[in-house]
Amino acid sequence: MSKGLFRISPGFEDVMPAEYKELVTNGPYGRDLGVKDLGTFKELIEEHPLCAGCAEALALRLILASLPSPEDTVIVGSTGCSSLLFTQVAVQNIHSLFGNQNAVATGLKRALRLRFPDKVKDVVVIAGDGATVDIGLDMVMQSWFRRELITTIMLDNEVYANTGGQESGMSPQGAVLYMAPLGKKFPKVNLPEIAREAGCAYVATISPALPRRLGKVVRRAILVAREIGPSYVQVFCPCPTNFKWPSAQVLQKIRDRQKEGIFKVREYVSPEAEAYLAGLEVERQHDEQE
């Protein structure tokens, strides 16, 4: 999709549902918008069925608002709570078989490069912790080893939420979940460290409790994956339904975990990525606005 394709045929404007008209007249396509502009434009996400207070839903909303070129982005998703939300999203997206997301994204990115050699097409994987660190880890790491130019974003809600609460590699040690009654016996997998060792040029951990920072991180990760190498962003967004928290307390819980030092905001930028980002005029402009 490119912005030029997004015009309603004359005569059909009247019957187009309102949200489409609004996307055309006030959507983010072809405009340099970000988290700071939320509330001033028609967002890429519509009404969705995720639970009240879902931190993953908030994270997705912020991620979508931070895409540098939504009209030239394809998101590759995987099964999980987020896949119910992607059907409401006005960005090209592919639902892949659970765990296969980075393999699908690899093929897609390569095909897009052949098909549109003169255009930048961003391929962004957005998948749950179960899909990323457990069942899909092989595909995820192989794509990093191969230095595929894709961005991988993990929605770390610390549980297999969509299937009713099994423990994942990202559940905290000791976590007792609906389907893990004995408590988890080992700590969270340190995937950011693994990502760095496996060849990612940009790695960051972030949470939706820091919306502007999240926007910046997502943007940088996608820009780095255009030219330099794979990038990985881990978004801490624990699931209130499975951890039995009142929905209004989720952000506070995230902040508490950060204060306690259990969750840390981190960023690793390779020297090449650092130089590349520094040279990007557009990145500078954004930094100035932050």
Place this chain on the structure above:
Amino acid sequence: MAVSEYQVRPGPEGYLPPAAASMGVELPERGAALVEGRVVPEDDAFQAIAEKLLAARNPVFFPGPAVLWAWKDGVAEKARAVLRLMEVVGARAIPMPDYRPKYPMINPAVEINPNHPNLTIWHNRIDVGVFVGVHCHYANVALKIIRGGTDCYTIALCGEVGHEDAMITLRDVDVKKLERLTEAARALAAAGPPRTGVMPRVGTAV
């Protein structure tokens, strides 16, 4: 060519109607069309479509993304030709702007979704529905669902090779063909009632 006995008639045919292709219905060659599973000359199909639309109580066009969005040269002209046809037969449009299986539910008063098209057809009591500009893979799914769960008479104005799961299908539909169809409808409308509202009088189809 083997001739199938299977007729593609309005449903409800049950939860999972067979794909017409699996029942031996074959797509028409260039210059031909399908009416209820039988190959007919294109002009006969024009006549059948005009009769169905003019006799309908609530004829509705379902324009899909390929005609709703002016995504390449020529689409705006095709859209205009569709609008002229709608005007002549007195039909309105309920769009299918994209194919996302929207949750929790679409608003059936304002759009149709290929993953649950029956909602829109039931809600609006549509007796004749016309697919135009809907990409083949989703037209196939939606037409089968409609035949499974409703008694809506479906017509596919297909830009490619046609849809055997519609009750009537044209193939290679472009602006010229839409204009010929519009002319056929205009002539029939001018001839005035009585309108049959039953099976079309088409030569080789019945």
